[in-house]
Structure formats: C-alpha cells, structure tokens
Amino acid sequence: MTAVLVAALAVALMVLRWDDANKVAVVVSALAAVAAVGVGVWAASSGTRPSGSGSPxxxxxxxxxxxxxxxxxxxxxxxxxxxxxxxxxxxxxxxxxxxxxxxxxxxxxx
Structure with missing residues (x-):
C-alpha cells in the first residue's frame, strides 16, 4: 500500500508544473509530519510492554x-x-x- 502511494505521488510530482508540484509536496510533507506526531504519541501512550496479554x-x-x-x-x-x-x-x-x-x-x- 505504501509503495503504491509513493509511486502515485512521484508520478503526480513529475506530471505537474513546478509551482503545483511544490504545493502538493508541501501538503504531503505537512500531512506526513502530523501522522508521525500521532504515531509517536500513540507509541508513547501504549507503554513498552510487549504485545499480547501484557503479563510478564x-x-x-x-x-x-x-x-x-x-x-x-x-x-x-x-x-x-x-x-x-x-x-x-x-x-x-x-x-x-x-x-x-x-x-x-x-x-x-x-
């Protein structure tokens, strides 16, 4: 799934004019940053216990x-x-x- 999204983004950036490609890249970068922060908060809140029952x-x-x-x-x-x-x-x-x-x-x- 990720490979398909990256390929589609690469094609879109090659086809678009420079100004449009720049805007798309900025929006994609901002969305990726927000997603990374969300994943970081989720990982920190879930603790360091291994997956499964949570029992040692x-x-x-x-x-x-x-x-x-x-x-x-x-x-x-x-x-x-x-x-x-x-x-x-x-x-x-x-x-x-x-x-x-x-x-x-x-x-x-x-």
Missing amino acids: RVSRSGSATAGRGGRAVSGIADRSGSLPGEARVDRSGDARTGDDGDAVSGISRG
Missing part, C-alpha cells in the same frame, strides 16, 4: 547466584508489586545464595 513471562531463565547476604532470583523479582497482569515463570533455573542470603527460583514479590 519468563522461561528458561538460567541460574542465579548471590554472595553472602545477597539476593538471587531466577525468574521475576517484583519488589513494588506493580507488575501488570498475572506473572508467569516456566522452567526457571536454580537460585543459590550464601549465608544470610535470599534465593528464589520463580517469582519474588516484595
């Missing part, structure tokens, strides 16, 4: 190791409790920690 998913995350007093999470760590939807972890790896540490293989909230 982790699969085959591998292992996590923390030192003494540290925290190891092999999966999802949601300290704020603000994850959208229902979080899901499949086949997370091992989580290991030293003395006085915290290890979670799956989902850690809080």
Whole structure:
C-alpha cells in the first residue's frame, strides 16, 4: 500500500508544473509530519510492554547466584508489586545464595 502511494505521488510530482508540484509536496510533507506526531504519541501512550496479554513471562531463565547476604532470583523479582497482569515463570533455573542470603527460583514479590 505504501509503495503504491509513493509511486502515485512521484508520478503526480513529475506530471505537474513546478509551482503545483511544490504545493502538493508541501501538503504531503505537512500531512506526513502530523501522522508521525500521532504515531509517536500513540507509541508513547501504549507503554513498552510487549504485545499480547501484557503479563510478564519468563522461561528458561538460567541460574542465579548471590554472595553472602545477597539476593538471587531466577525468574521475576517484583519488589513494588506493580507488575501488570498475572506473572508467569516456566522452567526457571536454580537460585543459590550464601549465608544470610535470599534465593528464589520463580517469582519474588516484595
């Protein structure tokens, strides 16, 4: 569809006189700028979540190791409790920690 529009615009600009072609080019440029701003606003308002359910998913995350007093999470760590939807972890790896540490293989909230 885009290729057809570009080809039609190119033909129109070649056929028209210079003054008319200039006016058409200005109008097309203005419309493209407004469309670009609209797409930018739409993209910013939709957030950075991937398409689909909007629920975070982790699969085959591998292992996590923390030192003494540290925290190891092999999966999802949601300290704020603000994850959208229902979080899901499949086949997370091992989580290991030293003395006085915290290890979670799956989902850690809080």
